[in-house]
């Protein structure tokens with residue numbers, strides 16, 4: 001298949017927090033583009049590589065055997081320099097020197113803000129695909145990596161349940177999620193948690209203690225509480241201390257941390273990444289720009305990067321209520 005598009009060469013990069021499934025998205029982008037007669041350059045370490053001119057040509061066969069790998073073969077990065085116009089100029093000059101006339105950005109909303117700046121200042125057409133384990137990007141039900149992170153956390157929680165049950169213990173499990181509780185909510189329901197604490201669902205310690213005591217009185221011998229890390233990782237320890245002080249109940253803490261970012265992507269993440277990567281290239285070649293391709297239900301959607309970066313996804317509290325209703 002060849003293209004009549006103005007675009008002859010595109011650049012692809014992963015940026016911000018890494019997420020399982022990013023490689024599947026890169027594969028879909030590269031293979032769709034080359035099949036359409038368009039060359040692809042991989043930009044290493046996100047905006048860092050754009051500024052430092054770290055770029056490499058990507059071929060069909062470079063994509064072999066990466067669909068199942070976590071992380072990102074292009075590496076990712078955060079760049080404070082890219083926030084400054086003079087460095088964005090450098091990045092734009094580098095893109096020009098490689099004859100790149102369109103970009104696919106795989107990242108979170110921060111990365112999309114950077115993409116918007118490049119469009120506003122240098123009119124480089126960009127299509128975004130949301131890749132972040134946090135699932136906190138407006139305009140798509142799930143982001144690439146979220147499903148894998150939930151399943152990774154869940155498999156750890158299943159193991160914790162065994163020991164919690166054997167020792168009649170309370171466990172507080174801290175999962176990732178700085179500003180959002182998507183992982184915590186999903187994992188809480190799937191892992192049978194007693195309570196889910198997220199940045200959107202802050203529960204006073206007294207209420208938690210009361211609930212734990214009631215559970216014990218009803219004959220429960222072990223409990224799992226899920227907490228999202230919030231702005232301050234390690235807050236599970238503060239909660240355990242408070243529970244101990246206020247109730248005398250011993251609560252153990254397990255912080256799952258960065259393991260949630262790694263690992264082989266689930267089938268759902270690979271399929272999502274493949275669909276979004278394919279659609280993103282077709283959109284770019286059709287002359288679309290400054291958009292994010294997302295998925296809502298089974299339908300692929302397009303929204304402007306401006307909308308994706310200014311609107312916030314509303315947290316789904318029904319999962320929190322469901323976990324509570326079922327942990328009686």
Ligand code: ADP
Nearest residue numbers: 016017047078079082107108109110111113114
């Ligand atoms: P994520 O994409 O996962 O949300 P970050 O928020 O760390 O990750 O953003 C990734 C990178 O995007 C930042 O390190 C920075 O280089 C760039 N970026 C973020 N916000 C802006 C902005 N307002 N203008 C220009 N670049 C930005």
